[in-house]
């Protein structure tokens with residue numbers, strides 16, 4: 001008779017193989033591609049830091065599947081989106097403009113747009129540096145017609161006028177930007193926000209449990225090297241304090257691994 005562990009060898013091996021294949025897939029189309037670009041491209045351009053999974057339509061369509069996206073964020077995705085959406089619902093947006101600074105997979109954009117329009121927003125602007133991301137977002141928002149506008153734009157140099165939006169949503173953008181661009185994107189977010197307006201950020205955060213911190217460090221070191229700085233010098237709240245005057249409400253979840261930061265702009269941008 002076979003010992004019990006012998007029965008487990010095959011399912012265990014298959015699971016490990018699948019996990020390794022998934023990790024390899026994501027590595028190749030994220031960090032691996034950036035490393036390859038650094039080795040082969042002659043000069044940098046504004047999209048150099050963007051992974052192929054955000055720019056190639058077949059990859060966008062393959063990956064943008066709610067269970068996959070939730071799993072990538074350790075199933076905290078619905079909670080993080082709900083925290084932002086709950087805030088938007090409580091805000092009087094009658095006649096105001098709402099901005100979504102860069103697209104994200106899953107249902108965050110439809111949920112934010114729905115909440116903003118129910119709160120009275122005149123218009124929601126969805127921006128991204130990548131045209132394909134906007135096309136993908138638009139396919140989820142057809143019912144809103146011309147209440148939603150799509151603008152190919154750079155979060156670090158927005159084409160929008162000063163103080164023109166009442167709410168600005170930035171969902172997991174900062175950890176993907178090289179460090180000087182993180183500050184630049186926050187400066188732009190502050191510039192376009194009206195006094196009294198809210199910048200809503202969802203991002204990674206430094207876990208409070210040592211084991212999770214170690215695993216998270218490993219994840220960032222392999223996949224998302226620009227993300228670790230959010231634990232320290234590029235903590236979004238710290239960065240924003242250098243730019244303007246704000247009131248903050250920060251919530252963390254999953255042992256501190258994720259955060260939502262609601263920053264309400266109290267003074268005119270200097």
Ligand SMILES: C[S@@+](CC[C@H](N)C(=O)[O-])C[C@H]1O[C@@H](n2cnc3c(N)ncnc32)[C@H](O)[C@@H]1O
Pocket residue numbers: 050054069101102103104105106127128129130133153154155156171172173176
């Ligand atoms: C905000 S992140 C979303 C990542 C997250 N893991 C998710 O749930 O999908 C990725 C998006 O940011 C966009 N992006 C990156 N750099 C940008 C920039 N400088 N300006 C505007 N959009 C940018 C990418 O094109 C991509 O659509």
